[in-house]
Amino acid sequence: MFLETPSKFAPLIHQARQVANEVFRPISRKYDRAEHAYPHELDMFATIMDGMNDGAGDGGAGAGKLARSGAGNGETGNRNGTNMKTVLGLIELCRGDVGLALSIPRQGLGNSAIAAVANEEQLARFGNTWAAMAITEPGAGSDSAAIRTTATEDGDHYVINGEKIYVTAGDRADAVVVWATLDRSLGRAAIKSFVVEKGTPGMTVERLEKKLGIRASDTAAIRFENCRVPKANLLGNPDISVDKGFAGAMQTFDNTRPVVAGMAIGVASAALEKTKEILSGVGLNTDYQLQTWNLPAASRELQLMEAELEAARLLTLRAAWMADNGKPNSVEASMAKAKAGRVGNRITLRCVELCSGVGYGETELLEKWSRDSKILDIFEGTQQIQLLIIARRLLGKSSAELK
Known part of the structure; x- marks a missing residue:
């Protein structure tokens, strides 16, 4: 495995880190305190981010469809494309502020859903749309197959009824990718995703949630009441396949x-860097010239955390590389999410502890980073769900056999 970051992404990484340091961090505390206030400073970066995504071939931000980006379309050799670029860019942006990274126009999680399963016509139509993603319901959280929101065929439309909660950018986005079932009696095979554009009659934002972290990002509860959506807005194949119907929707998570x-x-990288800076400033040795057993306890712990974070980083890059090269990556995506979510949360919390009063106060961003990191171990599938998915795949068990 070649462990160096592809050189063609160096300008992207440099630019994203500049945004994190010079734009996100200076306004991070401002929007943490002013929850639900829209960060207008980010409008100018929407155009910059659009430029970063030019040539991706997948429309919008986020990961690209497996079959569209790499071996699946006849290309040979190693490919580092949209998936790798998105991951590397967001690593740098989130050194500044996770909530602000989630608030950049046209960079929503719904854009990744569109890229994953949309057809060519839909990619062209929704390519410049800022799309949120609505999966979770009051009675269906980690178990996406338990979705109760319905989409009933009616002429040239589907009529959507139900409620979605914890929709990131649900109030600000131009559209919401809604997961709904075409027929509850058929279970998970009938679940499809639909693009519902903002202003569609029957779609109502009920409230915005107050949260522990990522306060710069709005998190909405949305109600759908006889909401009519054109059939052309159903992403992917409208046919129900008992064998692989849900697999198409789940490919969104693989991305x-x-x-x-x-x-x-x-x-977590931001927290480690700041902690090393603070501890070095009071005389603690944080270099790598001594063996860990000859280091102060805090220095040794920092190095162990760095090792854990590097393992998570390599797992993540592997999952992104597999997607870019047309390789099924469901297990690897869950491994990356499970490892990074757990390690990221543990590192940010421990950095607060190591820096004592400085870490706990608001003079630094350490306490904020620890709050922001928690959601990254929850959304897109909790830690426990990721481990369950990995176990099922490794043991060859179905969801009914291993719960």
């Missing part, structure tokens, strides 16, 4: 889980 893992790596 977005490495993205969320990258976010966790970014915020």
